[in-house]
Amino acid sequence: MRRQVGIVDRVHGPVVEARECQSGMMMELVHVGEAGLVGEIIKLSGNRGVIQVYEDTTGLAPGQPVYGTGMPLSVQLGPGLLGRIYDGIQRPLVDLKERMGTFISRGEQIPALNGDALFSFTPITTLDERVSGGTVIGTVPEGERMIHRIMVPPGLSGKILFIADAGSYRAADEIALLEDDTGRKHSLTMIQHWPIRQARPVRRRLQLSRPLVTGQRVIDTLFPLAKGGTVAIPGGFGTGKTMTQHAVAKWCDADVIIYIGCGERGNEMTDVLREFPLLVDPRSGTSLMDRTILIANTSNMPVSAREASIYTGASLAEYYRDQGYHVAVMADSTSRWAEALRELSGRMEEMPAEEGFPAYLPTRIAQFYERAGAMETLSGYEGSVSIIGAVSPPGGDFSEPVTQHTKRFVRCFWALDRQLANARHYPAIGWLESYSEYIDDLEAYWKEQGQGGWISHRRTILDLLQREVRLLQVVKLVGPDALPDSQRFILEVCSLFKRAFLQQDAFDEVDRFTSIEKQANMLKLLLQYWDMGSRAISRGATVIQLRRMKVVQELMKMKFRSDDNWDSLEGKLQRAFDRLELLYEES
Amino acid sequence: MKNPDAALMKYREYLGIDGIDGPLVVVRKTHPVGFRELAEIRDQSGTIRLGQVLDTSRDAVLLQMFHDTSGLTLPSSRVRFLGEPLTVGVTREMLGRVFNGLGQPIDGGPRPVGVREADVNGLPVNPTARVYPRNYIQTGVSVIDGMNTLIRGQKLPIFSGSGLPHNELAVQITRQAQTAEGNDNFAVIFAAMGVKHDVARYVIRSFEESGVMDRVALFLSLAGDPSIERLITPRAALTAAEYLAYDQGMHVLVLMTDMSNYCESLREISTVRGEIPSRKGYPGYLYSDLAELYERSGMVETSEGSITQLPMLTMPNDDISHPIPDLTGYITEGQIVFDRELHGRNIYPPVAALPSLSRLMKDGIGEKMTRGDHPHLAGQLFSSYSYVKDIRNLASVIGEEELTPIDKTYMEFGSFFEGSFVKQRMDENRTMEQTLELGWEALRILPVEELHRMSEEELETYL
Numbered sequence A: 001m002r003r004q005v006g007i008v009d010r011v012h013g014p015v016v017e018a019r020e021c022q023s024g025m026m027m028e029l030v031h032v033g034e035a036g037l038v039g040e041i042i043k044l045s046g047n048r049g050v051i052q053v054y055e056d057t058t059g060l061a062p063g064q065p066v067y068g069t070g071m072p073l074s075v076q077l078g079p080g081l082l083g084r085i086y087d088g089i090q091r092p093l094v095d096l097k098e099r100m101g102t103f104i105s106r107g108e109q110i111p112a113l114n115g116d117a118l119f120s121f122t123p124i125t126t127l128d129e130r131v132s133g134g135t136v137i138g139t140v141p142e143g144e145r146m147i148h149r150i151m152v153p154p155g156l157s158g159k160i161l162f163i164a165d166a167g168s169y170r171a172a173d174e175i176a177l178l179e180d181d182t183g184r185k186h187s188l189t190m191i192q193h194w195p196i197r198q199a200r201p202v203r204r205r206l207q208l209s210r211p212l213v214t215g216q217r218v219i220d221t222l223f224p225l226a227k228g229g230t231v232a233i234p235g236g237f238g239t240g241k242t243m244t245q246h247a248v249a250k251w252c253d254a255d256v257i258i259y260i261g262c263g264e265r266g267n268e269m270t271d272v273l274r275e276f277p278l279l280v281d282p283r284s285g286t287s288l289m290d291r292t293i294l295i296a297n298t299s300n301m302p303v304s305a306r307e308a309s310i311y312t313g314a315s316l317a318e319y320y321r322d323q324g325y326h327v328a329v330m331a332d333s334t335s336r337w338a339e340a341l342r343e344l345s346g347r348m349e350e351m352p353a354e355e356g357f358p359a360y361l362p363t364r365i366a367q368f369y370e371r372a373g374a375m376e377t378l379s380g381y382e383g384s385v386s387i388i389g390a391v392s393p394p395g396g397d398f399s400e401p402v403t404q405h406t407k408r409f410v411r412c413f414w415a416l417d418r419q420l421a422n423a424r425h426y427p428a429i430g431w432l433e434s435y436s437e438y439i440d441d442l443e444a445y446w447k448e449q450g451q452g453g454w455i456s457h458r459r460t461i462l463d464l465l466q467r468e469v470r471l472l473q474v475v476k477l478v479g480p481d482a483l484p485d486s487q488r489f490i491l492e493v494c495s496l497f498k499r500a501f502l503q504q505d506a507f508d509e510v511d512r513f514t515s516i517e518k519q520a521n522m523l524k525l526l527l528q529y530w531d532m533g534s535r536a537i538s539r540g541a542t543v544i545q546l547r548r549m550k551v552v553q554e555l556m557k558m559k560f561r562s563d564d565n566w567d568s569l570e571g572k573l574q575r576a577f578d579r580l581e582l583l584y585e586e587s
Numbered sequence B: 001m002k003n004p005d006a007a008l009m010k011y012r013e014y015l016g017i018d019g020i021d022g023p024l025v026v027v028r029k030t031h032p033v034g035f036r037e038l039a040e041i042r043d044q045s046g047t048i049r050l051g052q053v054l055d056t057s058r059d060a061v062l063l064q065m066f067h068d069t070s071g072l073t074l075p076s077s078r079v080r081f082l083g084e085p086l087t088v089g090v091t092r093e094m095l096g097r098v099f100n101g102l103g104q105p106i107d108g109g110p111r112p113v114g115v116r117e118a119d120v121n122g123l124p125v126n127p128t129a130r131v132y133p134r135n136y137i138q139t140g141v142s143v144i145d146g147m148n149t150l151i152r153g154q155k156l157p158i159f160s161g162s163g164l165p166h167n168e169l170a171v172q173i174t175r176q177a178q179t180a181e182g183n184d185n186f187a188v189i190f191a192a193m194g195v196k197h198d199v200a201r202y203v204i205r206s207f208e209e210s211g212v213m214d215r216v217a218l219f220l221s222l223a224g225d226p227s228i229e230r231l232i233t234p235r236a237a238l239t240a241a242e243y244l245a246y247d248q249g250m251h252v253l254v255l256m257t258d259m260s261n262y263c264e265s266l267r268e269i270s271t272v273r274g275e276i277p278s279r280k281g282y283p284g285y286l287y288s289d290l291a292e293l294y295e296r297s298g299m300v301e302t303s304e305g306s307i308t309q310l311p312m313l314t315m316p317n318d319d320i321s322h323p324i325p326d327l328t329g330y331i332t333e334g335q336i337v338f339d340r341e342l343h344g345r346n347i348y349p350p351v352a353a354l355p356s357l358s359r360l361m362k363d364g365i366g367e368k369m370t371r372g373d374h375p376h377l378a379g380q381l382f383s384s385y386s387y388v389k390d391i392r393n394l395a396s397v398i399g400e401e402e403l404t405p406i407d408k409t410y411m412e413f414g415s416f417f418e419g420s421f422v423k424q425r426m427d428e429n430r431t432m433e434q435t436l437e438l439g440w441e442a443l444r445i446l447p448v449e450e451l452h453r454m455s456e457e458e459l460e461t462y463l
């Protein structure tokens, strides 16, 4: 039976006003008009309601009915999410294509999870056991590598009256029956629903202590992100936000990747769909697509579903976190989400704050990033959600509201630099403006890896890069010849460091991923060159001599080496300086 | 979605309208009218003006007219709502024809009988139905082929300035474009928004001269035409392009000029509606609106065809951070940026190498596509040329004579790069081989230690 909760009264774009809305609930999921467009009640006042519609409203007219569903806009959670691609309100795009062809038309409802797929269920709980929200009652394998843990939904607790035997079941089959303290019985399946705008509950937040290893040198060594941490990647168009997000999605050591294409290009999603299945995850040996869920609400898809897309993504992430996994969420781009907020707010004729954005923009940004964290889950596991948000500042100017507010709520900042991008220095993460507040949290990890020198090496090279800036200012005025060789050598080392270490070719089979150990070794060798070189200069060597050393070419190419024969390179460096010493001591 | 009685309602006519404000018209007491429905207003003389529904409620319907509203009166205007959005009849017969900005023929011929009527607003392509574009187009222009390679199905705009030769470059690309698989199933769509008559004339003449006029469809909303019509022009043009590419399997090149005029029309409407502006008075939805146009390019699984877009825009005050080029750059797959200073030095095409970018190039060049050394060669040219820019700044302070010998070599490299690699004649059609060889000729000016992007083997083979 359809329950009518209103009548369309006014349509302007994605915002619909309705009358006779007494029975509608705030945040209720509704179907609007004869075509049943998906919408959400976002405002109620008197008997009038405002509905945000997630599909194109062309043709919708006053007088058409609005039907309620009795529940808030929710995601469907269960086995079979991995490897798939959804739109901003979790409609499966491949199924939509099969149903409607190349173009996305409207009013089509397809469940997110494929109802026919069979999963091999292993029960964990036993009859009469007391369970509560988060208790794992069984597991199913999902794909080749994941154990999907079937949990009691948050908020429910009671006694197990029935638990299915091991065997094959569809996700929607009953696998357990639970009786709560009031005596009410609840049938449990592998599927649960969760309202997207609400964070899933956990036992407690944990201190962050492990890095999200990305294999990207400028990130892991200079500006690392912790598992459970938050980072913003601001940058003008073409500076490398998407490439950085893709690189992290491919190579980071998370268990699950949620990639949200929020108001960006269709082809970029196609690119992921084409490339990820072909790439092999070095840790599990299976395809990278097996650990990835894509949310695609591209720039030409309805703007209100764009607004919802990041919450859909965050909810999926929390669900895998609750199973004890480390999840990384990429949102490209949070600015497009903020613009969707602005557009909807404008249509509702709300009072704007800065640059037309609603006054609640900072609150919403904070709420989103708050969903990140390392947590002890309701089941007692440790899991984490890391959020990596791209920001697209108008004109590449970081002083605009979205960048500025985001900066307040993230603890890591990978600032993309236009000059670097133009010179095709990739990744164009600028070392002067970027920062990470996770250094202290992660020190212990590097020590465990046998790389206790990391903090001090990192500081040394950042310090050299700072000094380079000041020296370059001098050079700009008087030319490099005016500097003494000891200072010119700083310029030399920085330029070597940029080419040999910071620049990383995302398209090179070897260079695209660098292990922590290799990063540490590369940095150590470069700093040895700096140490020995400075000493040599103080004893009479010249910058030209140092620059012409054959071993410099080897340092430059070490990123392309796949062996780990670092001692021999170190020996070579030492011998080269010994030979050099003979030279300048003669003269 | 149609209203239940839409079929009948389109015959119902209302006498009298309730308000006119610039291009906006208010009509009260109508039947329930659908959002974005097309409406016709007939004045006393019988002239018909078209508009579409921007806002519809029980009490009033707000129309945005595509024609000039001057001369309309409140009591004697007659309004009809047509029950569906603006459509164009799409057919192969559109080729060789000239249309106005709303897709109506203006060449004296009859309205082509459409195979079907297609909503000009189009629908979003399902990202899973797209095919990632990878086949490069040889344009014969070195700075594009070598460093910003154009890919079939790409949207690559030209960021120009007033008085700079973007039309010339667009025409040259159209004339010279070639792909490895040959060229016989192609079409060109030209959408002109607010450009002067002689510009349209120049472009049309060049099509005539190269004998391709029967493969071209023109959608013209020239400077003298009502500015609001321009909001439809690219939509009508892209609707035709989608039919030709995705239904007919043709390779369609869409030239759109000048996107800045389009954006100004959008701002005009937004201002009259009293919407809260974001930057420089442009509406907050400028990004989404432009994306609705630019995303109508690419390739799809169900067709052999493709839509390649070459939009052109003039950067107000040559400012690339202005909202129009800025938002365009955020949507398109790269950009070709013009530089007034190069133009002043008589370098054609005046393409500023560093801010220009082709995002799809990375997957369309290299071994088996263009040539194995191409990716590194392009990277090296970018990197060395960016150093030239630094040196020039230094030279302007300390004087060229004071430069170190190596920096002087870079200056020499810079002049060769601009004067021989970038610069070429408007009728000069270089092969990919020639372009890459010119690139190496430039690099040979520099000492080999400076070529850190090239591999040993590449240096051995080509240096």
Ligand SMILES: Nc1ncnc2c1ncn2[C@@H]1O[C@H](COP(=O)(O)OP(=O)(O)O)[C@@H](O)[C@H]1O
Residues within 6 Å of the ligand: A235, A236, A237, A238, A239, A240, A241, A242, A243, A244, A426, A427, A428, A504, A505, A506, A507, B357, B358, B359, B360, B362
């Ligand atoms: N790490 C990288 N390695 C190689 N090329 C890169 C890298 N980062 C960016 N690029 C180049 O820059 C272009 C634009 O990058 P993209 O990430 O799409 O920019 P944004 O998302 O900031 O607009 C890419 O198409 C690619 O050519």
Ligand SMILES: [Mg+2]
Residues within 6 Å of the ligand: A241, A242, A243, A264, A332
């Ligand atoms: Mg991007």
